[in-house]
Structures are given as structure tokens and as C-alpha cells.
């Protein structure tokens with residue numbers, strides 16, 4: 427996939443008379459639908475208004491999990507389904523998904539028994555997809571597994587295995603897989619209206635956000651996979667529709683790895699607001715979160731509330747030897763959970779089910795909402811089954827259970843190129859061709875100038891933000907480092923995309939404004 431392909435794909439959207447299915451939204455859900463539809467042989471188009479995973483799908487806790495806390499809440503069916511999907515994600519994208527040990531610190535023998543019993547049930551539910559048994563750790567073993575965690579009152583711990591991944595890179599690899607399966611997949615194209623014939627949905631009006639050009643596109647079926655934006659599309663379908671989604675904001679802070687230098691992640695099973703809090707090693711940093719704050723409005727760049735950051739710092743400080751302060755926060759990011767709104771108003775989003783829902787509109791619009799990153803494949807399978815049910819396309823079996831995702835490989839070299847999976851070989855060849863590609867972008871990160879060029883040529887990156895937020899994950903890891911890198915990245919993009927000086931400067935200005943929101947006020 428390269429930039430020429432984007433142009434080729436734009437040509438294909440104006441020359442295709444009718445699509446079997448148009449998918450609106452390029453997050454985990456929409457991209458999963460595109461892979462599923464294309465691999466069943468459907469003529470598939472996916473349109474994303476911004477970059478792939480710009481929304482919630484780049485802002486997760488990075489867990490591929492059944493959801494231990496949903497088990498505690500009694501949602502066995504959801505956990506069972508998610509554990510199967512966890513296993514399939516590891517199988518199909520082993521370059522981005524890995525097993526991760528989590529340790530729950532215990533302060534009494536009762537706690538050890540309580541957590542290990544629950545986690546044995548978790549292991550049992552995983553069946554053949556189990557990642558390995560949960561075990562009780564002695565005080566010494568727990569101390570070793572949780573370096574950096576205060577061990578004063580510690581009596582031991584319980585260790586269990588779950589999965590961890592790079593969310594935005596998996597989204598990108600899903601886009602690449604969908605294209606390889608025959609789909610047309612475009613970022614920076616918005617759906618701005620729906621078209622109907624005799625009261626039934628017959629297509630969409632889309633706009634290329636780079637050129638402003640509009641397209642009228644016909645389709646047998648349209649899927650609304652727009653996360654917290656689903657109600658906007660439902661409103662295009664039927665103005666004044668009752669909202670389906672109740673967004674809930676989750677915030678993470680990122681700290682230096684030295685706060686918890688262990689390989690294991692910390693799982694705090696019960697915070698003062700009755701949630702769980704994770705501290706997870708990720709890309710050589712420590713991601714700590716999250717919160718669950720009901721929110722009434724939504725946009726692509728939600729802002730962390732002061733009290734959410736305070737809560738995370740306070741809770742982490744109760745467990746870590748070195749209490750993190752505001753000045754230690756390298757980056758802060760917020761995401762919105764597209765939770766299906768409950769029929770009864772409870773006010774507490776942690777009580778809203780995380781199961782996905784498919785809603786059918788009278789016009790034929792298929793809306794998919796709720797769920798988790800981990801269950802994206804099953805959500806897609808259910809959505810495309812619905813497409814086949816309501817069109818004349820005939821039954822076609824879903825094949826994604828065993829479909830390798832772009833980049834899939836078990837070969838690892840324990841360097842940052844592992845995240846490119848099987849693309850790493852071609853990338854390294856490209857880097858070796860030109861010494862100008864081998865310059866470090868920043869002393870704190872291993873990323874090289876050539877990786878920017880690669881991302882523009884091969885990964886549909888269009889902006890500084892696409893590169894620093896979602897191809898290389900620097901903005902999420904260390905916002906100041908991302909700001910430092912931006913001018914060099916801007917020059918590289920300018921050359922690759924042939925941008926004018928004005929366009930480059932505008933990109934730089936936009937990125938600087940955006941990146942400063944990932945820094946806490948005290949760190950600016």
C-alpha cells in the first residue's frame with residue numbers, strides 16, 4: 427500500500443457503479459468489517475473521516491483481554507466470547523499481540539484465595555485459548571514481579587496472563603489486510619449524508635477532506651461503525667433519532683518506565699471508585715489508567731479532566747514506591763467508550779454492558795456499537811452476516827477466524843522493528859539504501875528518519891500527527907519528544923507528498939496545538 431494506491435483507490439470510488447457494502451468509520455470495528463466483507467468476496471468500501479484509529483481505537487489500555495472485571499460483574503458470556511477472540515488475535519497478529527503477565531498485589535491470605543479462585547474461572551472459560559494458568563505468588567516472588575511497587579504490607583500476589591498489543595498499528599494492519607483482500611479503504615474521506623431510493627438506503631455522499639471533492643456512492647448495504655459518532659449517522663438517516671450511545675471517557679497517563687521497571691503489569695482490582703486500575707509496560711514506558719467518566723458530548727480529541735489525572739496519580743501513588751507527580755507525566759490521553767446507552771438511566775457508565783449491539787434501521791442502515799477492541803472480529807462477523815441477510819448477495823462463510831493479519835510473523839528480533847512484523851525486512855532494506863534514512867529522530871527513541879518516509883509511502887500516513895501519534899507512538903508516550911521531532915517529520919512529509927511551504931507550516935502549527943494538549947499544564 428503506498429500513496430499512489432490512495433490515488434488509485436480514489437479513482438476506484440468514482441468508477442465503481444455500486445458497492446456491495448460501504449462501511450463508515452475506520453476504527454477497530456469498521457476495519458474489522460472491511461476485512462470480513464472483503465475476505466468473503468464482497469465489493470467493499472471503507473471511509474474514515476480522519477486517520478485510521480484516530481478515534482477511540484488508538485486510545486485503549488492496550489489490553490487484549492477477556493475482561494477480568496466483567497467476570498466479577500457476572501458478565502460470563504462477554505468474557506467467554508472475548509477470551510476466544512483474545513486467542514484468535516494472538517494467533518492472527520502475533521507481531522503485535524503478546525502474552526503479558528499481570529500481578530494483583532495481595533495484602534492478606536484471604537485476598538490471595540479470592541483473586542486466584544476468580545482467575546481460575548477466567549482460565550477455565552478460556553478453554554483451549556488459555557494463555558496459561560493463574561498462580562499465587564509468595565511475598566518474595568510478588569516483590570520480584572512487581573519491582574517499584576511498595577512491598578511494606580504485601581503478603582504475596584496473584585499472577586495471571588492476558589494479552590497486550592499496539593492498538594493503532596493493528597488498526598493500520600487491518601486496513602492493509604482489507605486492501606489485500608480486495609477492499610477499497612480510504613482515510614480522510616467523510617460521509618456527510620446518506621442517499622435513499624423509495625425510503626431505502628441506497629448509498630452515501632462522501633467528501634475527500636484533502637481536496638473537498640464530493641462523491642455520490644451507491645451501495646447494497648451501509649454499515650455505521652463510527653464509535654461515539656454513531657448517533658450523527660443515525661441522525662442523517664432519521665433526523666431526531668433517540669441517542670444510542672452513552673459515551674464514557676477513559677484517561678491514561680504515561681510515566682517513565684523507571685517507576686515500575688518490572689516485566690509484569692500491575693493490576694489494582696479495586697480503586698476508590700470501584701474500578702480497576704492498570705499500570706502496564708508499553709513501548710518502554712509505563713501506561714497507567716483508566717477512568718470511567720460519563721460525558722454528554724463527543725469529539726475526536728477528548729480532553730482529560732483535571733480530576734481524572736489527579737485520581738490516577740493518587741491511586742498509582744498509593745501503590746508505587748516513588749509517588750508520581752504531575753511533573754512526571756510524559757503524556758496524557760483520553761478516549762471515549764462507545765457504550766450502548768441503557769434503556770434505564772443509571773448514571774454510572776461502569777454498569778453499562780460492554781457487549782456489542784447491532785441496530786437495524788427501517789431504511790436498512792446497519793449500526794454496530796459497543797464492544798471492545800478485543801471483540802472487533804466477532805463484531806465484524808455479526809455485522810457482515812447481517813449484510814448478507816438483508817441483501818441478495820447469498821450466504822458466504824466468514825473466514826476471519828484463521829485469516830492472518832498483514833505483517834503476521836512469529837520472527838522477532840527484540841528491537842522496535844518487530845512492530846512492523848513481516849514488513850520489517852523490506853523496511854530495513856529501504857533504510858540501508860540511504861544513509862539519510864538512518865538518522866535518529868530523537869535521542870530518547872529508536873525511531874529513524876526513514877521510518878517516516880516508509881509510513882508515507884507504505885502506511886497511508888498523510889500528516890505529522892498520523893506519524894507521531896499512530897505509526898510511531900511517540901505522542902502517546904512522550905508529548906514533548908513528539909513536539910521536538912515534529913519539524914524534521916514535517917520536512918520529510920513535505921518532500922514525500924510534495925506539500926507547499928504553506929501546507930507544511932499549517933500541518934506543523936496544527937500538530938503543535940494538538941500535542942500541547944497531551945502535556946499537563948505544569949509540564950508546558
Ligand SMILES: Cc1cc2nc3c(=O)[nH]c(=O)nc-3n(C[C@H](O)[C@H](O)[C@H](O)COP(=O)(O)OP(=O)(O)OC[C@H]3O[C@@H](n4cnc5c(N)ncnc54)[C@H](O)[C@@H]3O)c2cc1C
Pocket residue numbers: 450451452453454455456473474475476477478479480481482483484485486487488489490491615616617618651652653654655674675676677716726760761762763764796797798799800801
Ligand atoms: C479508555 C479506554 C480504554 C479501553 N481499553 C481497551 C482495552 O484495553 N482493550 C479492549 O479490548 N478494548 C478497550 N477499549 C474499547 C475499545 O477501544 C473500543 O471498543 C474500540 O476502539 C471502538 O472502536 P470503534 O471502531 O467502534 O470506534 P472508533 O475507534 O472511535 O472508530 C470510529 C471511527 O469512525 C470515524 N467516523 C465518525 N464519523 C464519520 C463519518 N461521518 N465519516 C467517516 N468516518 C467517520 C471516526 O473518525 C473514528 O475513527 C477501551 C476504550 C477506552 C475509551
